Each structure stands twice: as C-alpha cells, then as structure tokens.
Amino acid sequence: MDEQFDCIIVGGGIAGLSAAMTLARAGATFLLVERGEWSGAKNVSGGVLWGTDLHRLVPNYWEEEDGGWERFVNHRRLTLMDAGGAFSLDFKSDHFDAPPYTGVTVLRSRFDAWLAGKVDEAIAASPKPDESFLATDILVESVIVDESGAATGIRAGGDEFHARCVILAEGVNNLLARQVGLEKEYVPADHVAVGVKEVIRLGRETVEDRFQLRGRSGLTNEFVGAATDGIDGGGFLYTNTESLSVGLVIGMAALRESGRTPYDLLNAFKAHPAVADMVRGGETVEYSAKVVSTGDIRGVPREVYMDGLMIAGEAAHLVLNAGRAIQGMDYAMRSGILAAETALEAVEAGDTSSAQLQRYRQRLDESYVMQDMKAFQGAVHLLHSPHMTGALPRMACDFGREFFTVDNEPTRKATAILRDVRKQHIGLVDFLKLGASAARHL
Amino acid sequence: MRFAVCIHQVPDVAAPAQVRDGQLVLDAGRVVLDAYAASAVEAALQLKESHGGEVEVVLVGPQKAAETLRKALAMGADRGTHLLIPEDAALDSRAVVALLAEHLGGSEADAILTGKQSQDTDAGLVGGMLAEALGRPYVTNAVGLEQDGDSLVVTRQGDRGQEVIALPAPCLVTCSNDMNDPRIPNLKGIMASKKKPVETVEASPEAPAVRTVAYAMPPEREPGQRVEGDEPAAVAQTLVRLLSDEARAI
Amino acid sequence: MPTILTHVPVSDGTPNRTALEALTRARQIAGENGWTCAASVFAPDATAAAETLGRYGAQTVYAVSDDAFAQPLGGLVVDALATVIREAAPEIVVMPSTEGMKDALGGLAQRLGAPALPDVVAFSASGTAVEATRPVMAAKFRATVTAEKPADAPVLVSVRAGSYTAEESAVTPEVIRVALATDPASLKASLREVIASASGGVDLADATVVVAAGRGVRDESGKALVDELAEVTGAAIGASRAVVEMGLFPPEAQIGQTGKVVAPDLYFAVGISGAIQHVAGMTGSRTIVAINKDPDAPIFDVATYGVVGDLHQVLPPLIAALREAKGQ
C-alpha cells in the first residue's frame, strides 16, 4: 500500500466539498475525486441553497466581493396556476435581510468551483498541505472492499488508493452505493423526478428592476398546477445576479405516462403569460436536465454507513421537497459535514468499523435533516396528490378571476365564490380530506 | 533533450460569456490550460518518454494561474517556473515575450515549445517573437515532432501541404493541437504534482504596445430558415430554388 | 511620402487572393492619407507578379527574386521582409493571415520592434495609430485593438480571408528589385521533404463555393457524395477536424480555429455539428447551407438554409436538382 489517506471522498459536489472542507480544517489528509472536468461542471440545481451552514463552512462568505453565490432570498412566492391565471401567496420581509442569510441562490458551475477553491485554500493552510488533494476529471470506478466486507479505498484509472474510510458523495446516480450493496438495486420511479432547468440572462439591471430587488436581494417563486400542465411536479423561478433560473421538477412516473418531454413542458411553462412576462427578452445561456430525488423517505438506502464507508448527500437520497422549497443542497452540505465529523472521530479512535460509523446515522437522525424528512413525509405525498396539480390551482385561479374582477355588476361575496369554484373542480369529501391532510402535514 | 514549454491560462471559450459596457465578462470565470500549449506539453512529454530528458513548464500569469502550472506538472512535467504578475496587469505579446526571454535567456533548454496560438486570442505571436528574441531558429504550426540526435524533425502544416523540417537545437517549435491529444492527468500524477518544484518569480510586465480598447459581439447573421418536406426530392428542389432565386448563390 | 506596404505571397506564380483583398484595403488607406501604396513579392521570378499587383493599385513593387522562394522557410521570409521594410520604411505592413505569413509574423515583429495586430477582419489608420478589429474567444466576440507606430518601425497587420473584397484599380508600378541579403544555405533549419497536398482541385481560401464534410460523412460512401456535390457546384472541399483526424480528408482541408478561415459565397456544411471552433472558420460565408440529421445541431444557428436529414438521403436528390438547374 502506497500511502493511506484518512479519508477518500467520491464526488466533488456540495456534499463532497463540505466533507472535504471539514476534514481540511481539522488537518486530516484526504483525497477527493470528482469525475467532472471541474467541480460543478456537471451539477444541476434549481438554485437555492437554504439554511446557514454555508456560513459554517466559509465564515462570513458574504463579505467576499466575488463570492460564489448570486443573491440572498428575502422575497418568496408560491404560485398556483391554471392555463391563463396565476394566484400567488407572496411574502417579503426585511427580517431576511441581514447575514447570515437563510437562503442564497447559486449557479452550480460557479458555486461548486468557488467552494472547491475555498477547500484548496483550507488545504494549503493545513499542517499537511501536500497530502490532501482535490482531483477532477477522474472517474472512480469502484470501491475496494476487503474480505471482511470493509471498504478500504477506491479504484480509479486502473490504480488503487487506500484510506481509513470512504465517503460516497456521488449524487443521485449512486452507482458505488449500489456496488457496495447499500442502495437498493431498484429505485421505484416515484422516488425520483426529472429536473429541467434553463438559465436565462436578462442583465443585472433588468433583473433588479423587474423583480424589485435591491443590492443582492433576491426572489424565489415556486409554481404548481399548469406549470407542469397538471402533471405531478412543479416549477420554479429564482433570481440570480443577472439571470434567472427557471425550471421544472416532474415526477418520473407521471412524465412517462404523459408521453411528454421535459423540454416541451419547460417551453410551455415559459410561455405561460405569468412566466413569459418575467423571462421576456432573456437569452437562454444554459440548459440542463437531471434526475432528482423526491424526498420520499422510502428512497433512502438501507443504511447510510457500513464498515469503512458512509454515504452523504443525494447519494443517500437526502432531499426534501414538501412544497415549501426543494432542499437538497443544504441536506448535502449538512450530511457531508456530519460524515466528515464522524470520520475524524473514527480516525482519531483508530476504528472505522460500522460500530463506530453508526455515529453518523445518529448525528443525521438528531439533525434537522432526518427530523424534517420524517416529519414532512405526509406533505411529500400530499404534494404528489393529483389535486395539488389539478383541481386546487384551478380553483384558486377561478376564485381569483372573480374576486379580483371589478365590473359594473353586483359583486358576490368571497364565500359564495369559493363555494362555487370548489363545486366546479372537486367533490366536497375530497376537498375536506385535502384540507385535513394539509392541516396535519404542513 | 531538455524541454522548456511555455504554457498559460485562458478563459474557457466554451463557457458562457458576454460583453457589457465594452468589456468581456466571463459568466463563470472558468479558466483552463490553453489547448495549444497543452499539446506542446504533451509533445515534450512524449519525446522525454522515448528519448529521455527533462520538461520544465514556464508560465507568465497572475496568482490564479498557479493551478494551470500545477496541471502541467500533473500531466508529467518535471518542474515549473511561475513568472508571477499582478492580477490586473495588462499584457500584450511583447510583454509576455520580454518576461519569458529574460527567464529563458540563460536556460539550458535544448528545445522551447509553445502553442501555435492561444485559444482565446488566436494571436500566434509569442513563439516566433520569443525565438527571435533568443536568437533561436524556429518552426511554427507543428503537427508532428520527432527527435533525431541533437535535432528535432518537425512536420509543419502549411497552407497547401506539409513540410518536414530538420531543426538543430537550441531551437523553438510552436505546436498545433492537431499534433496529439493531451493526456488528462491521472490521480498519481495529481498527487505527484504537489511535490514537484515550482519556482515563483515576481515579475512586472512592461506597458503593452498593443491595447485592447473594447469588445463587441460579432455582426449578427440574418436568421436562417429550415427547408422542410416529406420527400427528399421536393426538399432538394426547394433548396435549389432558394439558392438560385433568393440567395443568388448558384 | 509615407508608405503602406502589402506583402503578397505567390504560389506557382499566382498571387494569394486574401493578399489582394488586403492590398485593396491598403490602397484605400493610402488614398485617404495621401500615402504610397506599395507591395512586396518574393518568388523565383518576383518581377513577374508586378503587373498583377499594379492592377490592384500597387504603385511601387519591391521584388525579391530567388529560387529559394519556390518553397521558402520562415526564416528566409523574415529576412527578406525585414530587408524590404528597411528599404521602404512603411508606416504599416499588411499581409494575409496565411500559415506562411503566420510563420513569419512573430519573428518579424520581434526583429523590428514592431507591434503586430494579427488575424484582423478590419483595420484603419488615423495619425500614427492603427486600429483593428479581430475575432477572439473562438470568434464569439470581436476585440478592437490599437497600436501606436513606433518611431523606427511600422505596425504589422495580418488580415483574415474574406475581410475585404479585392477590387482592381490599375496603375503601372515602379518595380524596385531588392537583393536577398541572406544566403538560404546559412539558415539553421533545413527542409527535408515537402508533402504536397494530394487534393489538388480548387484552393480552399480562393474558392467561392466550399463543400465541407464532418463526422457525419463517416466513410467512403459519404465522401463520394461530398465529392459529387463539390463537383456539381465547382466547390473546394473543406472538412471538420473530426474527419481530418479520421484520415478521410487531408489536413489542409481543415476549416476552423486551428485550420483555415474561409468566407466563400456559398458554404455547405455536411454532417458537421457546428462546434464553435469550426464555426470560427466559416461564419464569414455569405450563404450557409447545413445538412445534419440532428435538428438541434448548433450549426443550424448560423445556417441560412437548414435541412434536417440523413446526408445519404438528402444529398443524392440535391445533387440531381443542382445538375438539372445548371443544365448539366
């Protein structure tokens, strides 16, 4: 054996880089391997990194003039849409204005590369700057598992590399987690969705004027209903410094059934009058598509650790999409940090067996990640109920159309309108069930 | 042979970029090892592997460019020299050449290799200028490179064919990317690169004689049209009609 | 009188077309500024080209005759140009951006201490400054660059093919014979062999119609169709890097950032995806026809006419229709 690292990390996405940063800060030696030409080359997100963990990894990151992030979120909007209408719940507050922000928009090809640069700086400042590496453009082919069933390293480019423990942070397409037998061989289609996204450049001034932004403040807008033409899923529009991230997340099973293509649906979404007004005049500078977990906890691997190995981020399907926000990057960040902390502790103890690494599972369970994933399972299912993309948005828009119309006719009271539109779109029993379910799960 | 390869960092031409107020703005700020210089590194490594010798890489650039030097070391170069200039220094070919010549003037390199042009500017000046500054004979646009004793045998791509030229060392060759496919550093190379010697020399470039005053988008082409139809023969007829009546191209 | 000098490479006695385009532009600048429009030519018998250069407006022709110019090495061209420039003392030296001239430009600039503006699509002179526009970032953008003429050296400019239209304006030139100061045998580099292009036919840079083949052409059967299309349209054959690499087309056929820049009246892109590095060499074409089976291929973004389809289906009827239209 050449040289043994404290840790080998597979994948230089958010989970991998967060783990690496944690290790570098603690002076551990590690090898991070990313198959993309650079960190971020292949990564896709809608674009909001929620929570304040970034501040933990890169303290006062907002002070850097040319940091990797785009805008902080102080204005949120949820829109229910039918073919021609858009009924929104809209909230803006100055309580979001002060750092550490609780949400920032990011463009992954820029953000990941920036974060990798920060990790490199941390390596350079560590006691063993020549013994930790961020290696890109290299595919990890397999995990080395010894006779006892413990992971001891990786194979890449025909060579073997060894470490006391391995962190798999390979993202949703988790071939290595499958190889070591932690991931179930078959992921049913309703645990995954397809995300498509365009980055549409408008120019900084236009973005700020059009969305009433100030400085680096930003808006997030989620959409349900006609956004996906009634197919299970939703749409999003986030403001970046000078562009918009606009996309859809569509249930894989429903998409297949519909026979539509994601690209088609995205074009239709962009053509919806409410969205068309926001993207008008923009130039599409990037198009990407990727699979994303839905947040269904049944998708999480059998276990997230074994002898010598832990799984972090979306490789462990740690994502939650319960209607409020897509949370994948923050989960990746937190789980990467927790895996690295467990690794440090294990290396220190000289024991990287599963008995020791189960601390990772504990840490996850104690964190908001698993707590929220468990607590909001009902909401995840509710979000995928057909009424959420069908009847409900249509009801809201019908209501809105009448409620907000002022013509020279006698005006009906809101309750009367509500009763009528409800009758048109959904049976009373279903409606009450939906309401009860929402009250219970949200 | 001892090789000195001049390399540099360029913006990724494939990444989104725009012109704002006459300035070029690289959206992602992505920078890479110049593809032509990468071919020069590859050529030197191949000759070293078959004939022995040493490969030094030399780079003029700001702090950020150190990663590009590292990349060449990860490919297999033995050592690096970073002629470090301030972040915002404006450079033209002459300023680059002056710094390179100062460093390579005393160099024992038998052969200096450069890219035939830069991916971002396509200037194609540095190689010839540097050779002249150092009084070395040179050949540009090499698509093949062999070693024959103390000489290099260079196949250069000309306008109408190729020329095979014998070039005795000390000499300089500028390399086309059509010469080879530069290797992608493997993990062992990346790990070894951190332990290879890099000499960093602070340098201040002279004021540029050639200045870039503004950037603009190229003139837009008229939007085109699709020629469609169920029958290839009908499509062909339509296309020929358009070519003769509308475009007046045939 | 101040002079603007255009160097005109000749091969087999024929002046390079791009050089005549550049000479036309130089003549305009000379006219605007009241300068002399001069040209230089190196050939075994350089004076033979003087008449043609006069036709394009060269009032003075510096002719360097030497057999070595039948197949000159770069070093010789640098020496000869430096000699002529010392004699003519021009404000600006213009040349076409051919591989031959690219070979000499760097060495010449350094020797003279002259600023060089390579590969420009437009240039102008005002006072002692030269301003030029040149494509950068694989021709995705254009940069405006300027250089001041130094006291004792000219500004060097090389011009991309198709940037200007060659127009005649005949004068009878004064021919100045300049002796080559260098003994070709003294050059350190020596030519071992010339692998001439096997393609023959029409020279790419001079062609008014180009048929360019890409990886979609794949094999001999595809190549036969490309050859036939070139034959009916009287086109020169170009290629993408992919098919040159495959060995299906000769390297001098390569069009693009590494290869040649062409700007014909009509350009057929057959089975070419339209990578920016290829497009960099052909966007100056007046009419572009793209044939590609992938409807999303980026080549369609620059095409005047796009045909989505398999070239094996599209080309045979197209060739037939062209033959018919041309009454062949």
Ligand SMILES: Cc1cc2nc3c(=O)[nH]c(=O)nc-3n(C[C@H](O)[C@H](O)[C@H](O)COP(=O)(O)OP(=O)(O)OC[C@H]3O[C@@H](n4cnc5c(N)ncnc54)[C@H](O)[C@@H]3O)c2cc1C
């Ligand atoms: C359209 C869309 C919108 C989304 N919107 C949001 C959002 O707004 N907010 C949010 O928080 N989340 C969002 N997500 C989810 C979020 O993007 C992911 O959950 C998150 O990126 C997971 O991070 P990760 O580090 O686990 O995995 P990834 O970011 O996928 O990183 C995995 C890395 O591993 C590398 N890799 C994989 N296999 C190998 C191998 N064998 N060898 C070497 N390297 C390998 C990959 O190249 C990649 O860089 C969205 C996802 C999609 C698709």
Ligand SMILES: Cc1cc2nc3c(=O)[nH]c(=O)nc-3n(C[C@H](O)[C@H](O)[C@H](O)COP(=O)(O)OP(=O)(O)OC[C@H]3O[C@@H](n4cnc5c(N)ncnc54)[C@H](O)[C@@H]3O)c2cc1C
């Ligand atoms: C520094 C640098 C310099 C470069 N310089 C050049 C250069 O000078 N010139 C150059 O060309 N490239 C250059 N390249 C390479 C360039 O990036 C592309 O790789 C190359 O142009 C691709 O060639 P292609 O379009 O033939 O092949 P591909 O990209 O593989 O495209 C083939 C196309 O053919 C289509 N096709 C396949 N079968 C058929 C069929 N039966 N009928 C119709 N269509 C079909 C496909 O849909 C596809 O679009 C350079 C690259 C770099 C990095």
Ligand SMILES: Nc1ncnc2c1ncn2[C@@H]1O[C@H](COP(=O)(O)O)[C@@H](O)[C@H]1O
């Ligand atoms: N800053 C630099 N440092 C070292 N080498 C350079 C630099 N700029 C250009 N070169 C070399 O010169 C080649 C041609 O560059 P250019 O003349 O700028 O087109 C490049 O491919 C490099 O090999």
